[in-house]
Amino acid sequence: MKVLVAVKRVVDYKVQIRVKSDNSGVETQNVKMSVNPPDENAIEEAVKLKEQGIASETIAVSIGDEKSQDVLRTSMAMGIDKSILVKTQNTLEPLAVAKTLMKLIEKEKPDLVLMGKQAIDDDSNQTGQILSALLKWPQGCFISNLKIEGNKVSISREIDEGIENLETSLPAVLTCDLRLNTPRFASLPNIMKAKKKPLDIIDIDSLGIDTTPRIKTLKVIEPPKRKAGVMVSDVKELVKKLKYEAKVI
């Protein structure tokens, strides 16, 4: 069984982002970039499937500029076998990302596609669902548990009310919750080894898909700041303030 993992390069989750002064977007130059956190869970799960002998090959795919090679090297240092960068200078909307992945899936013919449930930059939470619908493969979103036996796929999904358990079959598209597993750190020898693993670069124009944005960003602004609060000295004062000043209890 072959597993394809989609990986996005995003501003590191620990970085306090800055809105550009011309309000055109968020500053991404000279900022630490990393693998989108839930995509790391997808990588970890793919590598685990390989280690368990369930997957025979694992491929990571990223869509972005030249620099996105670094998240693919990270993926391979974590244990992914090979990777593909679809090169573009543009920011793609989820629909265009899904169409791009679909082209690669037609070529690579994976049995399972894994990716994070959302990217922490645009927080859209759409690509996996769109891809599943385009491929007409079963969808499993926000999964926190996965078991594959032969063709049978058992998943647990994190939903607002608790957990939903589903059974489906390969091929399938699954999006990963942070609770699925604990991504491993790449060891130094594995980082060295990853440098020799194959990384193909293809130009997005060669895929013949329309990736024209349908949505225009008019402006990006800072969120309204909360006004500074006060420190209270003890519980009595706190309860009093909540009761008589804020009037919320």
Next chain:
Amino acid sequence: MAVLVIAEHDNSNLKSSTLNTITAAKKLSDDIHLFILGSNIDELVNKSKDIHLLSKVIKCDNEKLKNFLPELSAPLISNLAENYSHILAPASTFGKNLLPRVSALLDITQISDIIDIVSNDTFVRPIYAGNAISQVQTNQKINLLTIRPTSFEKSEDSGGNASIEEIPFVDTDLKTIFINREVSKSDRPELGNARIVVSGGRGLENSDNFKLLYELADKLNAAVGASRAAVDSGYIGNEYQVGQTGKMVAPELYIAVGISGAIQHLAGMKESKVIVAINKDLEAPIFNVADYGLSSDLFQAIPEIIKELDLLNQIES
């Protein structure tokens, strides 16, 4: 043109997120239709037609729709799409799971998690866990939107008299089987919808100590929430997680207990009207967003608060 709202429900009752989404729809059109897909939903449909802002309730009732599998619902929605300028669903796990499939079927880019509607084609949504706010515009012929429930008031659920239309179920070949849903039963208010939320973090140290928080929550008739750190440490289930990858809440009062305030957590609660932070560590970033901060050991502070609340209740009664 009319606007379509996709109902989130449990086959008996609408989730309050549906009422929030109807309020958002009102900003787009006076002709609002509610689409209820489910199983044995006659009673639910009858109740829903009383919702003040609705002109029509469309139902699709079939045993197969009982568990809301998005593969079955999405085509039924996209089949109706051409009659509408906008299709809205709540940005809950229900809506997130479903609406992108409609996006794929219609070849229209969806706009996720809208917190404000500027005009019929211009919307506001948070990005980077709410650390930036983006205003976007689209000229697609149908607008697909998920709505953040906490950003819109609930619409009145009475006083209306919508017409009812039934559409036939069309089956989709699907290999997925629904097994079950593990729902934690609680008498407390629903987290996404509660007037007061009491949330615990790693400072609680273990699941046993969360009982302290439950006691406080019950005194205040509050919902219980948690930080990702507390959830990952196994103190409490993930359905209680507040934050970028958990639930978004905006109660009148949010009490953060033993929560340091990572940006991912703040993303889920900083729209709360009044925020209280109780933490030993004066440097904890949660104090930067708190209206009232108390630097204290929570194991002393919480029992004291409970005592004070009891005193207040005695005085009042």
